[in-house]
Amino acid sequence: MGIIDSPQDIQNSLLEWFKLNGRYWIPWKLKKDGSIPQLGESISPYEIWIAEVMLQQTQLKVVIPYWEKWMKVFPSLTSLAEDDLENVLMIWQGLGYYSRANRIHQSSKKLVEFVGKSIDQDPHAWPHRIDQWMSLPGIGRSTAGSIISSAFDLPTPILDGNVKRILSRLLAIERKSIKDEKKLWEFSSLLISMGSPRDCNQALMDLGAIICTPKKPSCTSCPLQNFCVSYTKYDPEDFPTKEMTKIKPFQEIGIGVVFNNKGECLIDQRLESSSMGGMWEFPGGKKIPGESIQKTIERELKEELGIIVKVGEKLLSFEHAYTHKKFYFTVHICEWISGEPKPLASQKLLWVSPEKLNDYPFPAANKKIISELYKHLCIGNKKL
Secondary structure, three states: OOHHHOHHHHHHHHHHHHHHHOOOOOHHHOOOOOOOOOOOOOOOHHHHHHHHHHOOOOOHHHHHHHHHHHHHHOOOHHHHHOOOHHHHHHHHOOOOOOHHHHHHHHHHHHHHHHHOOOOOOOHHHOOOOHHHHHOOOOOOHHHHHHHHHHHHOOOOOOOOHHHHHHHHHHHOOOOOOHHHHHHHHHHHHHHHOOOOHHHHHHHHHHHHHHOOOOOOOOHHHOOOHHHOHHHHHOOHHHOOOOOOOOOOOEEEEEEEEEEOOOOOEEEEEOOOOOOOOOOEEOOEEEOOOOOOHHHHHHHHHHHHHOOEEEEEEEEEEEEEEOOOOEEEEEEEEEEEEEOOOOOOOOOEEEEEOHHHHHHOOOOHHHHHHHHHHHHHHOOOOOOO
């Protein structure tokens, strides 16, 4: 009998392990009173949905304090939908991948229309189907499945990174083809259809986080060891096949911290359609070959803002890496000479007193600039 023929045995072993080792304490998986939901009992999807989007590209231990802060500021779907994107971005600040915050805000408005303002705390008023959740911005099949199984204890399969790794090792699937992906989804569906979908999906995620880790998996402690083809015949670390690490392209960026005669500095708000849309930043842009960084700053500020500046002393330079790119920022203090600033490449401009900069949501790279600017201006003990 092949492994694909024994989903009930696999699930039984998984759930037995989960009873003793599962992460029952994850706050959004609990009822309002902190107790564990019973088999078939529905809990609020709001908290789970926010957490699931935060968990895209971010580890659980990083997410928890952000989620707790979020729930204090936006305790309900209605409170989120009725607030401004800028306040949403302020709470998200530091989590990265800011398009997720934009998509949550967009989705909240759609969900309020579906759920209704007065009953957004009632789990039964929320969408229960995969297609309904997947119609929201930024919600894929696995995220939708996790929300539905966690909130409603319904048999919706998931295939996040942890689950994909476990199932690839169980079946000894090497290549990441569409056919293999389909087989993994089928296997995940088989496991979840056996009952206890909420616990089964959580057990898979926990097993991937605790035992079946990307490197040095604890195979001797794994409840699924006897079912695992890669353990029996191969090396589990070889599954799934690892992608070649791509070298991140490197780009130099010149940034100008422009002051007016009142001592205020100029910041601009990124277009909603751009990466990190809605966030604020100091103006600047990419250096072109053969250009000095001072010339880059002069040119970019003229193109983006329509102003002439005198580039002064260097404030700092630093490297900052994003998922697919690596940037080297050089930041100079600038004096505004002429031209009325206009948002030619952004949605809004503001002259801001340096002490007020922390009232606006900035990406992480700009937070470094603010910190150094405070030292330069001797603004004491500002907590970023």
